[in-house]
Amino acid sequence: MFKKLCIIFFFIFNILYLFSQDTIFNKFSIGLNERYGFIIPHRSSLVYIIEDHVKSWDITLSYRTNGNKPWHALYRTPELGIGFYHANLGNPNYLGKVSAIYGYIVIPIKKYKIIDFSYNIGTGVALLSNHFNYIDNIYNIAIGSQANAYIDFGLSAKFKILNNLSVSSGLQYTHYSNGAWRKPNLGFNIPSVNLKLFYSFYKSHEPEKSKVEDLKSNFIKKNEYSVTISKGVRENAPPNGEKFYPTAICLKAERLVTLRRKIGTGLDVFYDPSLKSRIEDDSITFKNIYNFRSGIHLSHDLVFNKVSITMQAGVYFFTKAKDDGLIYSRFGLRAKIYKNLTTSLTLKTHFVKADVIEWGIGYSFNK
Template structure:
């Protein structure tokens, strides 16, 4: 890890001393150490030591040039690189790249960072050489991290300090089995470096706080690939058709009500597997793999992006798989007022089923 940290510090130094014009940005680097959460007893043999590593980030500050920036307390956005040594030869190490956003509270002394990206695992599951790694079934993983810090900028000229807690989640979202995932809960401490001598003043707008829209109707097509928890059962495409209405009640929020139709092809293979391997289930082997759900949801608008959360219930449920309720959470990006793309995670409680990629229209 020292080698990678040295590389970053060299890059950090060269970038710092090359700054001449105002950038309204800052760098930070955080060292972390902690524990792997015992969220599943099946991973007990993978919890040996205390994972450690670093997170290095570039952050762009906002000062209210756009209305949404003031609404959310002038957040930052940026990119992060993370290295994590999981202190277990079976798990190996992970290298991660994220896009992130920072939100401030309590006179900008408390910062909450939310990062989403991809991780690369150096030692995933392999049937012949690494069959004990049931956490990761693939080298490329979906990764999320949360960081809650107490932060003081410019304590020593442009240098500041921060410390707090981080949660790092790595999973392949059932793209390929196995997938019990790893959650690291850590303490972190770090330095910040502002690239400008002083900060720009915040802009106070006179935006009309009242904002509503009439009910809008949405249609979304989602797809991807996934696999059941049965290792080696194969990856299959899935198709989801979603139809819902939403009502935007202010600049930030809209509420949703709609329905999903699921064509989950991995369930075909899983039903056949259960029919053969578990006769006590009394299956016929030809149960319908399709499901239909109804859901209520919320959408949080942030510039051209939004955060979607939905809670659903299967009204057509011919085969029992992980329960009748489901959750969807993810991001949308609006290309214009009508067309959007979406990347969402569908799960049953804490058990992921699929990462969904979608395209939709809002009328």
């Protein structure tokens, strides 16, 4: 398979090279990446199905931003790209393989003459070949669906070999799960080291310092207030059971502290009808109010014009579902879609255990 990937890599390379004189194509970069990692056994039951390390590769095509938008300069002209990822999960009988298509952004940290430091964030859809089913794969107790969310983080150092040829190495953290819409859903968490070969059809450059300084000098800190209603779907154990549709309402106050970041706090009220069976299993006399949970959270957003990557950590001050603990978190995307209207797509978790994928619609205003 890796040999076929190399053929595809050089095929795309030749096409881009032929058209690289065009003003569109000479902004692209192509990369071939190989990773070596392992599945974290965050539940003791996972130990028995993990047999080997995870060997994976991906091929990427990225576009260099040109600095014509303010956020391009603020993030030192980041790269936006798409990638195809493929991995052998180390157990061909029960875990099989996974393939993913994802979008990503590479944000420079510091650029030097021959070495660049950066971090990357990616998200997409992963397809598993061997997910749980009652007929022929009851031992994959990690994931019960073929389609899953794919999330990827990384830190890397890129070294320039020739004028347009570079190699990078770094650390990656990859996660895929279905957000509990189909059980089981322990998910996979895979740290890895990687080695990547790049060919760029452009010359890297730093944004003009004067442009960045002008943006910073004209910046005014703002407060933002919002209300968001979100829905999701989840399933309780055992697999193939009843579907439940949790709802969440979030009242939030944030402050844009820099042009790239905003921090905030929020009050969350969750209504989750799936809690009834989970609480009854704990031999607690159920009351309707126990379908509700409430908490407060702190948040940090990376802002890219109208889109932001949000990270939230919260604590429940009212909950009867003790198995989930008191700490919850969210990671995902938020976007302004029209005037004061916003939308969001987030994964809510309890530490490494996914709770639900939430899609939200909201209203925000500045003051």
